[in-house]
Amino acid sequence: MNYILKMSLRNLARNKRRSVFSALAVSIGTALLLFMSATLRGEMRGSLDLTINLYTGHLQIHTENYKDSNMSLKRADTIENPLRISQQIETITQVKAATPRLNASAVLAFKNETIGLQVIGIDPSSEANAIYREGLIDGKFLTADDREGVLVGYPLAENLGLKVGDSIDLILNTSDGETDEQPFIIRGIYTTDTPGYDKATIFMPLEKAQTITRTENHASMIYILLNNMDDTDAVKAAIQAPGYVIEDWRDMNKLIIIVEQLSNAMMFFFNLMVLGVTSTVIMNTLLMAVYERTREMGILGALGMKAKQIKALFLTEATLLAIGGVLVGLAIGIPLVLYFSNIGFVVGDIGISANSGMMFGNSIYPDPTTFADVISVSLAGLLITIASGYYPASQAAKMEPVDALHSNN
Amino acid sequence: MEIAKLTNITRVYTVGEVETHALRGVDLTIGKKEFTTLVGPSGSGKTTLLQLLGCLDQPTSGKVLINGQDATNMSRNERADLRKGTIGFVFQFYALVPTLTAYENVELPMLLMGKKNHKARVMELLDAVGIADRADHRPDQMSGGQQQRVAVARALASDPLLILADEPTANLDTANGDQVMDIMKKLNEETGTTFVFATHDPRVIKYATRVVTLQDGLVISDEVK
Numbered sequence: 001m002n003y004i005l006k007m008s009l010r011n012l013a014r015n016k017r018r019s020v021f022s023a024l025a026v027s028i029g030t031a032l033l034l035f036m037s038a039t040l041r042g043e044m045r046g047s048l049d050l051t052i053n054l055y056t057g058h059l060q061i062h063t064e065n066y067k068d069s070n071m072s073l074k075r076a077d078t079i080e081n082p083l084r085i086s087q088q089i090e091t092i093t094q095v096k097a098a099t100p101r102l103n104a105s106a107v108l109a110f111k112n113e114t115i116g117l118q119v120i121g122i123d124p125s126s127e128a129n130a131i132y133r134e135g136l137i138d139g140k141f142l143t144a145d146d147r148e149g150v151l152v153g154y155p156l157a158e159n160l161g162l163k164v165g166d167s168i169d170l171i172l173n174t175s176d177g178e179t180d181e182q183p184f185i186i187r188g189i190y191t192t193d194t195p196g197y198d199k200a201t202i203f204m205p206l207e208k209a210q211t212i213t214r215t216e217n218h219a220s221m222i223y224i225l226l227n228n229m230d231d232t233d234a235v236k237a238a239i240q241a242p243g244y245v246i247e248d249w250r251d252m253n254k255l256i257i258i259v260e261q262l263s264n265a266m267m268f269f270f271n272l273m274v275l276g277v278t279s280t281v282i283m284n285t286l287l288m289a290v291y292e293r294t295r296e297m298g299i300l301g302a303l304g305m306k307a308k309q310i311k312a313l314f315l316t317e318a319t320l321l322a323i324g325g326v327l328v329g330l331a332i333g334i335p336l337v338l339y340f341s342n343i344g345f346v347v348g349d350i351g352i353s354a355n356s357g358m359m360f361g362n363s364i365y366p367d368p369t370t371f372a373d374v375i376s377v378s379l380a381g382l383l384i385t386i387a388s389g390y391y392p393a394s395q396a397a398k399m400e401p402v403d404a405l406h407s408n409n
Numbered sequence: 410m411e412i413a414k415l416t417n418i419t420r421v422y423t424v425g426e427v428e429t430h431a432l433r434g435v436d437l438t439i440g441k442k443e444f445t446t447l448v449g450p451s452g453s454g455k456t457t458l459l460q461l462l463g464c465l466d467q468p469t470s471g472k473v474l475i476n477g478q479d480a481t482n483m484s485r486n487e488r489a490d491l492r493k494g495t496i497g498f499v500f501q502f503y504a505l506v507p508t509l510t511a512y513e514n515v516e517l518p519m520l521l522m523g524k525k526n527h528k529a530r531v532m533e534l535l536d537a538v539g540i541a542d543r544a545d546h547r548p549d550q551m552s553g554g555q556q557q558r559v560a561v562a563r564a565l566a567s568d569p570l571l572i573l574a575d576e577p578t579a580n581l582d583t584a585n586g587d588q589v590m591d592i593m594k595k596l597n598e599e600t601g602t603t604f605v606f607a608t609h610d611p612r613v614i615k616y617a618t619r620v621v622t623l624q625d626g627l628v629i630s631d632e633v634k
Contacts, residue, residue, distance in 0.1 A: 003517065003520045006513075007506070007508065007509070010508035010509070011508055013508075014507075014508055295502075295504075296506060296507070299500070299504045299505075299506065300506070301465075301489065302463070302465055302492065302498050302504075303492075303493075303498070303517060303518050303521060303563075304489050304490070304492045304493030304494075304518065304521045304522070304567070305489065305521055306485075306486050306489045306490075307485060307486065307489075308486075309521075400465075400466075400485070401465050402460050402465040402466040405465070405500070405504075
């Protein structure tokens with residue numbers, strides 16, 4: 001074994017507890033970086049997936065003037081004969097489902113409570129709405145010919161004490177600018193585990209929604225899900241919908257993409273903070289070692305060890321601490337990420353409404369650690385730790401042997 | 410044939426605004442096979458002179474020649490190179506590397522010189538100082554006398570022309586001190602290695618073939634026995 005490596009190993013073993021705690025600082029930093037980046041990425045990807053699946057779809061067709069924010073029901077702002085268009089789109093092989101949806105703003109009245117929310121008219125048989133069918137926790141799903149049934153979200157039902165079979169009044173805007181009020185029966189209670197969405201969204205069959213809002217044979221949009229989102233551009237190019245606008249998930253989720261970029265920037269500063277703390281611990285440990293071994297440096301210098309060899313000795317110690325710390329950090333961090341990426345951790349309703357254009361579930365599922373994560377976090381941990389050793393190593397190397405020999409340490 | 414030649418050496422230490430003149434113009438020549446002691450009271454300049462002979466320090470003025478090479482203005486690394494093959498040290502406080510065994514301490518100068526196949530030579534040196542059976546022991550597992558014998562073996566490991574010893578018996582009892590001095594004297598006689606000691610210890614002085622006395626940074630006597 002190279003004598004520098006052997007001496008470095010022995011030096012680290014000289015004060016085992018200090019070496020272990022120093023390496024542990026690197027380990028905790030490494031594990032924390034892995035976990036935080038996986039959590040942030042999981043949160044952002046989860047938000048994007050939810051927003052696509054619940055709100056925007058991979059692609060959406062609507063009129064040029066239609067805006068989700070105002071849910072306009074004017075004839076000019078809605079798509080005519082949407083079923084025909086959606087059936088055409090469903091013939092494209094990469095399309096999982098294409099279905100008309102009618103969005104209307106509404107007020108729910110139950111006992112003495114009134115709540116503003118959105119009503120979405122859906123085709124109950126469409127694969128695109130499977131997420132609500134599968135999320136049914138009580139009652140039964142809608143059928144296309146149901147004229148008085150609705151689905152309500154679990155948080156809304158819980159807040160108002162609603163049960164399957166209860167009657168609620170809905171006041172909806174209509175295409176001619178009026179409002180219409182009708183009683184509806186709660187057929188089922190669903191959850192998508194997205195409190196901001198579930199507490200503000202009620203579903204009813206498309207035909208009934210068209211009737212009450214006086215938008216017969218019209219829809220707000222054609223909502224399109226793909227089997228693989230990588231096919232977005234190809235499908236977008238293949239769709240024939242003259243006179244309408246086709247937007248893809250990137251166009252419709254600019255906010256999420258911006259928030260993700262912002263989060264990544266914040267993550268960068270968080271990483272700097274973690275690595276800064278870690279490097280301070282390592283630097284402190286090695287400076288202590290230099291201070292304690294000053295006379296020893298003098299002896300080594302007297303024996304003919306050059307400054308660069310003394311520097312190499314301390315840098316090797318820093319490298320060994322870094323390697324040990326990073327490996328243990330990966331051993332802690334990777335299983336931790338994998339465990340939580342499976343079971344998630346509950347954050348509850350974080351209070352962001354569906355109207356913001358971003359959906360957040362009540363659980364965060366960290367994105368499983370990738371090889372790129374391991375490489376980037378390991379490199380960051382190794383480089384920062386070794387760099388932290390540079391100053392103490394330089395201090396040791398620049399000692400004159402004659403001064404070091406006269407030290408009391 | 411001279412191993413070291415110091416010409417008109419001064420060494421001034423400056424701490425703040427205070428100057429201490431450790432050496433005030435010393436001329437000293439050390440010949441081959443000498444067994445020389447530098448004696449004098451504390452503060453007379455013995456250790457400073459030894460450090461200059463060992464190229465651990467540089468003079469304020471004057472000239473230092475070691476084995477014919479002018480070391481006066483050598484860089485730190487050049488001096489380290491010169492020390493490696495020419496000079497061995499034995500310190501008062503043993504100065505072994507605490508994490509290395511006796512064997513590894515003796516081996517270290519050879520590794521620094523890039524020597525290979527040195528196992529037999531290391532054991533030979535440990536045997537020469539009577540400590541071969543402690544080869545696997547670390548310094549904290551050995552007595553002071555044993556550690557100082559390892560230090561002597563280490564000083565010899567690079568086959569130096571000159572060994573400098575600063576108070577080598579100061580921390581040893583009489584028996585161990587005599588034992589260490591016997592070993593060094595024997596090595597001097599058998600291998601021709603030159604030894605220079607800085608000491609107060611009469612036990613060391615009695616072994617010397619030459620006694621150089623310093624006082625207030627000057628050589629006041631130079632006596633060959």
